[in-house]
Amino acid sequence: MAESRAQGRMAGTHGTLILGAAVMVIPFAWQLLTSLKTLTNATRVPPTIAPDWRWSNYAQVFELLPFGDQFLNTAVVAAARTAGQLLFCSMAAYAFARLRFPGRGLLFGLFLSVLMVPPALFVIPQYEIMADLGWLNSLGAIIAPGLFSAFGVFLLRQFFLGLPRELDEAARLDGAGPLRIYWSVMLPLAKPGLLALGILVVLASWNDLFWPLIVNTDPEQMTLSAGLASLQGQFQTDYPVLMAGSLLASLPVIVVFTVLQRHFIQGIAFSGNKS
Amino acid sequence: MWKAVRTGAAVMAAAVLAVTVAGCGADEPTAGADEKATLSYAVWDKNQVPVMEELAAAFTEDHPNITVEVQLTPWADYWTKLRAAVTGGAAPDVFWMNGPNVQLYADNGVIMPLADKVAEAKLDLGVYPKALVDLYTFEGKIYGLPKDFDTVGVWFNKELFDAAGVKHPAAGWTWDDFKAAAAKLSNPAKGQYAVGANIAGQEYFYNTIYQAGGNVISADGKKSGYDDPATIEGLRFWTDLIKNKQSPDLKTMTDTHPIQLFESGKLAMYWGGSWNVTEFGNNEYTKTRVDAAPLPTGVKQATIIHGLANVVSAKTKYPAQAWEFVKFLGSKPAAEILGKKGPIPAYTGTQDAWLAANAKFNGKVFLDAVSYAVPYPVSRNTAAWNDEEFKQLTKAYTGEVPVEQAAKELATQMNALLAKE
Amino acid sequence: MVMTEEGIAAGRAAVPAPAPGGRARRPRRWTAEAGWAYLLIAPTGLGLAVFYLWPVLQTGYFSFTEWGPFGGHEWVGLDNYRALAADAEVRQALVNTLLFALLGLLGIPLAIVFAALLNRPKLRGVSVYRALFFIPVVTMPVAVAMVWRWLYNGDFGLVNQLLSVFGVEGPHWIADPATALYALVAVCIWAGLGYNIVVFLAGLQAIPREFYEAAEIDGAGPVAQFRRVTLPLLSPSIFFVSVLSVIGSLQLFDLVYVMAGSGQAARSNPAMPRIQTVVGLFYDKAFYTNDRGYAAAIVMALLVLIVVFTAIQFRLQKRWVHYG
Numbered sequence A: 001m002a003e004s005r006a007q008g009r010m011a012g013t014h015g016t017l018i019l020g021a022a023v024m025v026i027p028f029a030w031q032l033l034t035s036l037k038t039l040t041n042a043t044r045v046p047p048t049i050a051p052d053w054r055w056s057n058y059a060q061v062f063e064l065l066p067f068g069d070q071f072l073n074t075a076v077v078a079a080a081r082t083a084g085q086l087l088f089c090s091m092a093a094y095a096f097a098r099l100r101f102p103g104r105g106l107l108f109g110l111f112l113s114v115l116m117v118p119p120a121l122f123v124i125p126q127y128e129i130m131a132d133l134g135w136l137n138s139l140g141a142i143i144a145p146g147l148f149s150a151f152g153v154f155l156l157r158q159f160f161l162g163l164p165r166e167l168d169e170a171a172r173l174d175g176a177g178p179l180r181i182y183w184s185v186m187l188p189l190a191k192p193g194l195l196a197l198g199i200l201v202v203l204a205s206w207n208d209l210f211w212p213l214i215v216n217t218d219p220e221q222m223t224l225s226a227g228l229a230s231l232q233g234q235f236q237t238d239y240p241v242l243m244a245g246s247l248l249a250s251l252p253v254i255v256v257f258t259v260l261q262r263h264f265i266q267g268i269a270f271s272g273n274k275s
Numbered sequence B: 001m002w003k004a005v006r007t008g009a010a011v012m013a014a015a016v017l018a019v020t021v022a023g024c025g026a027d028e029p030t031a032g033a034d035e036k037a038t039l040s041y042a043v044w045d046k047n048q049v050p051v052m053e054e055l056a057a058a059f060t061e062d063h064p065n066i067t068v069e070v071q072l073t074p075w076a077d078y079w080t081k082l083r084a085a086v087t088g089g090a091a092p093d094v095f096w097m098n099g100p101n102v103q104l105y106a107d108n109g110v111i112m113p114l115a116d117k118v119a120e121a122k123l124d125l126g127v128y129p130k131a132l133v134d135l136y137t138f139e140g141k142i143y144g145l146p147k148d149f150d151t152v153g154v155w156f157n158k159e160l161f162d163a164a165g166v167k168h169p170a171a172g173w174t175w176d177d178f179k180a181a182a183a184k185l186s187n188p189a190k191g192q193y194a195v196g197a198n199i200a201g202q203e204y205f206y207n208t209i210y211q212a213g214g215n216v217i218s219a220d221g222k223k224s225g226y227d228d229p230a231t232i233e234g235l236r237f238w239t240d241l242i243k244n245k246q247s248p249d250l251k252t253m254t255d256t257h258p259i260q261l262f263e264s265g266k267l268a269m270y271w272g273g274s275w276n277v278t279e280f281g282n283n284e285y286t287k288t289r290v291d292a293a294p295l296p297t298g299v300k301q302a303t304i305i306h307g308l309a310n311v312v313s314a315k316t317k318y319p320a321q322a323w324e325f326v327k328f329l330g331s332k333p334a335a336e337i338l339g340k341k342g343p344i345p346a347y348t349g350t351q352d353a354w355l356a357a358n359a360k361f362n363g364k365v366f367l368d369a370v371s372y373a374v375p376y377p378v379s380r381n382t383a384a385w386n387d388e389e390f391k392q393l394t395k396a397y398t399g400e401v402p403v404e405q406a407a408k409e410l411a412t413q414m415n416a417l418l419a420k421e
Numbered sequence C: 001m002v003m004t005e006e007g008i009a010a011g012r013a014a015v016p017a018p019a020p021g022g023r024a025r026r027p028r029r030w031t032a033e034a035g036w037a038y039l040l041i042a043p044t045g046l047g048l049a050v051f052y053l054w055p056v057l058q059t060g061y062f063s064f065t066e067w068g069p070f071g072g073h074e075w076v077g078l079d080n081y082r083a084l085a086a087d088a089e090v091r092q093a094l095v096n097t098l099l100f101a102l103l104g105l106l107g108i109p110l111a112i113v114f115a116a117l118l119n120r121p122k123l124r125g126v127s128v129y130r131a132l133f134f135i136p137v138v139t140m141p142v143a144v145a146m147v148w149r150w151l152y153n154g155d156f157g158l159v160n161q162l163l164s165v166f167g168v169e170g171p172h173w174i175a176d177p178a179t180a181l182y183a184l185v186a187v188c189i190w191a192g193l194g195y196n197i198v199v200f201l202a203g204l205q206a207i208p209r210e211f212y213e214a215a216e217i218d219g220a221g222p223v224a225q226f227r228r229v230t231l232p233l234l235s236p237s238i239f240f241v242s243v244l245s246v247i248g249s250l251q252l253f254d255l256v257y258v259m260a261g262s263g264q265a266a267r268s269n270p271a272m273p274r275i276q277t278v279v280g281l282f283y284d285k286a287f288y289t290n291d292r293g294y295a296a297a298i299v300m301a302l303l304v305l306i307v308v309f310t311a312i313q314f315r316l317q318k319r320w321v322h323y324g
Helices: A002-035 A056-064 A067-098 A104-116 A120-133 A139-147 A150-162 A166-173 A178-189 A191-207 A210-215 A224-235 A239-259 A261-274 B002-017 B046-062 B075-087 B099-107 B115-120 B130-135 B158-163 B175-185 B201-211 B229-243 B250-255 B258-263 B276-282 B319-329 B332-341 B351-357 B364-372 B382-397 B403-420 C002-006 C032-062 C079-086 C088-104 C107-118 C126-138 C141-151 C158-165 C180-205 C209-217 C222-250 C254-259 C278-288 C292-320
Strands: B037-043 B066-072 B094-097 B152-157 B193-195 B267-273 B290-293 B303-305 B309-312 B373-375 C065-067 C073-075
Touching (some): A002 C126, A002 C158, A067 A150, A067 A178, A067 A224, A067 A239, A104 C292, A139 C032, A150 C032, A166 A178, A191 A261, A210 C278, A224 A239, A224 B075, A224 C141, A224 C254, A239 C141, B037 B319, B046 B319, B075 C278, B152 B303, B158 B175, B175 B267, B229 B403, B250 B258, B290 B364, B303 B364, B309 B319, B332 B351, B351 B364, C032 C292, C079 C292, C088 C222, C088 C292, C107 C126, C107 C180, C141 C158, C141 C180, C180 C254, C222 C292, C254 C278, C278 C292
Parallel strands (some): B037 B066, B193 B267
C-alpha cells in the first residue's frame, strides 16, 4: 500500500518534470523545424510539422552575414575576457583575502560599488574612451572593459577566504613571498573557483549584446549576438531564415555545455551559493 | 557591505581623479588621388551588395592603388550606427545618403560639400533628374552625387487577383477602383487581405496624402501639412482599410511584416518601390506570381520620388581618393553597371539596362511615374518629426484615437519641432 | 553547507576578514606585504577606475548637459531632470521596468518546486532533467528572443496553434498592449528557470537529512517539513536569487530589443509603450536620437531605483533570511 503510494508519487514527480522539460525543449525543436521550412509552409494554419529540408535558409544566413568572421570574433572576445579576468581578478582577490594593507576595506568597498551600478551608466563614457583611442569597430573595444570585473574579484575572494589559513602560513615559514604563495599555493587550489568564474565569463561574453551593439558597426567586427540582431533588421520577419541564424549562433555554447555539463552545473551552483 | 560601499563611494572621486585617458591625435595625411588607400563604403541594402562590390572592383581596376571595402549595415540600424560612428570619429569614407538625412549631415559639417570639386572636374549635373539634385543641394551647395532613383507602385499577386475574378490593375485606375478591388480580395476569416496598411511614409501614406491633394510639409519646409483636411483624407485611406478588415491590423503586421505576408500569398497587393524588383525577382514565391502597376489616382495622380546619393565624409583620411570614387559612381559607365543589377540609375539615358534586366516585371511603370512624381518631403531635422509621425499615427491606425485628432496632434508637434530647426 | 559557512557574502563580505593574529598586528606603516597587495590589485583597480568608476561620475555629469546631433555638449543645469519629471514615456518605462522586476520574482517559487522535485531521494535521471532545464540558460538571449517572437506570433505561432486545439483563440502576444508585458515576463522566467533550479538544488542538497527525520519524529507532514525545514534553510539562496533576479530585470534590454521588432517594426508596434524598459529607452535616446544628456539623466533615475530596491531587499532580508 505505502509502497504503491510512493511509486505513484514518483510517477507524479516524473510527470511534472517531463512536462517542465518539454516546455524547455519544444521551443528549440520548433526552431529547428521552422529553420528547414519555406516561408509559405512555416505560415500555414493549421501548421505542418514536417520540414521541407530547405537548407537554403542556412545558406542565406551565410551569404548575407560574415558568419564565420563573427563566430571567430566571438570566440576571441570570450577567450580574451576570460583569460584577463581569471588572471587579474585572482590577483586582486588573493590580495583582498590574504594580505594586509592600509585601505583594504575601503578599496574593496569601492570595487563592490561597481556591482550595483547598471551597465547603462558606463556605456556613454566607455564609448567616448574607445572613440578617443580610435578603437571603434575593433575587437579591442569589445574586449577592453570586459578584462576587469568587480564580480570576479568578489567571487574569487570568497573562494580564497574558504581555503585553510595554515597553507599560506606554512609557505610563509618556508620563506615564500606573497607572489610565490599566490602563484604556486593559492592558484592551484583555486581551480574550482577559477572554473566557475571562467564559465560565467564565457557565457556572459558569448551572449552579450548591449556593448557590442554599441561599439561595433562593421559587420566583420561584430560578435554573433549583434550580428544576429542585425539579421532581423534585414529579414524583418522571414522566420525560417531567422530561426536558421539563431540556431547557428547559439549552437556552439549548447554543444560545449553538453560536453562539459558537470562543470557548468558545478560552476553555477558554486557561484550561486558562494556569493 | 553597505558601510564599505558608502565609504567607497565617498572617495571614489579622489581615487579616480588622477586617471585620464589620453586620446591619440589623429594624423592627417594629405594624400594625392592615386596614393595607396583603402576606402570604406557603407551601404544598407543587402540586395545591392554584389553590384556595389562589382562597382568597387571596376574602380580598383582603373585605380590600382585604391581598394574599396563595401560595408553592409541593415536599414534598421543604418542611421543609428552611422551617427554613432560619426560621433566617435569612425565614419566610413564614402556612404549612401538619403533625402531625410542630407540636410542634417550637411548642416553639421559631417559630409563634404562637393560643389568646388564638381566645378573643378567640369561635371554636368544636368544628367541627373532635377528633383534629386535639388534634394542634395543645401544652402546652394551640392553635397552628394545622385546614384539612383525610385518611385512607388502597386505590386500585385496575379494569382490572387485571378482567383477573386478581379481585373489586374492598370494605368488610369482610381481610388474607387482600388477600394472595389480591395473589398473583393479580402477574406479576413482565412487570413487573406487586399493590402497591408503599413505605417511607412514613402511607400504608403505620403503617396495618398499627395494624391488626396494634401501635403506633408510646406514648400519652404517650415510648416506641417498634417492639419490640412486633404492630408487627413490621405491618411483615412489607410485607416479605413484597416477598419474594413481589408488590411491586417498593426498587431498582425508587427508579428509578421507585410512583405512576408505578401511573399506567402496572404496579401494581394503590396505598395512598394522600384527597388523591390530584386527581392521579388529572387523570391521563389513572388518571381512568377507578381507584377507592378501604377498607384491609383485620387484627386490627383502622385507618387513619391526619392533617390540616394553617394557622399564623402568630411573627416575622411583620403579625401582625394574618396572623391575619385564618388565621381566614378556618378559616371555613365557606373550607371550602366548599376542598371543591370541594381536600382534605376539616376544618370539620364542609362535606364534601358535596368528595364532589360528586369524584363519579367512591368518596370516601365516606375519610369513613367517620374512625370507626375512628388519629391520626398524633408527638412533640416527630418528624423525628429518622422519619429512623431510614428507615435501619433500608431494611435490612429489602431483606432485608439480618430484619425483627425491624431493628425492635428501630429501637426502641432511637428510645427514645434520645425520651429526649433 | 557553503551557504552557512560564508553567509551571503552580499550581506557580510564587506566586514573585513580578521587579519591573522587579530587587530593588534594590523600594519601601521608601509610594509613589503602592502606593496605586493597594491601591485596585485593594480590591474583590476586601474581597469575598474578607467572603465567603470570614472564613467559613472562622467555619466552623472552628462546628465546635466545637452548634446549636439554629432557630439559636443553644453551645460544645461537641471533641464534634463525637469524634462524627465514631465515625460510620460519615461514614467511608463519606469512602471514597466518595475513590473518586470516584480513579476519576474514569480519564477522563484516555480524554480523551488522543480528543485524540490529533483531533490527527491532515489529519483532517477536527475542530471538529464537538470541539463534540459539548463539549455535556455546557455542559449544566447538574442536567439531566445527570436525563437519566442516566432512562437508568440499571433497568426502563425506555435502557442496560438496549440491553443486553437482547445478552441481558444490566442492574442497577438507581443503586439497587444494587454498581453505584451506578461508574455515577455514569461520568457524571462523561462530563460532563467534552469539557473535558479541549479542554485536551489545545490542549496537543498546541503540540508542534512537528519533535519527532516527530526521533523518527521515531531509529526510534521511533507508540507510542514517544507515550511519548517526547507524554506528557512533555503532562505539565503532565495535571497541571493531574488536580488539577482531584480537587478537583472531592472536592466532588461536584449529581450525587448529583439522581440518588439527591429527599427520601424518596433516603432509601429502598438504594444511598444507597454514594454519599453528604462534601459531600452536609454539606448534609444543615447544611440538612436543621440540625445545623450537626456539618456544619462534616464539612467541616473535607474540607478536610484536599483539602490532603493536593493536597500529594501537587504532591509527585509533580516526578517526572513536565516543564516545557519
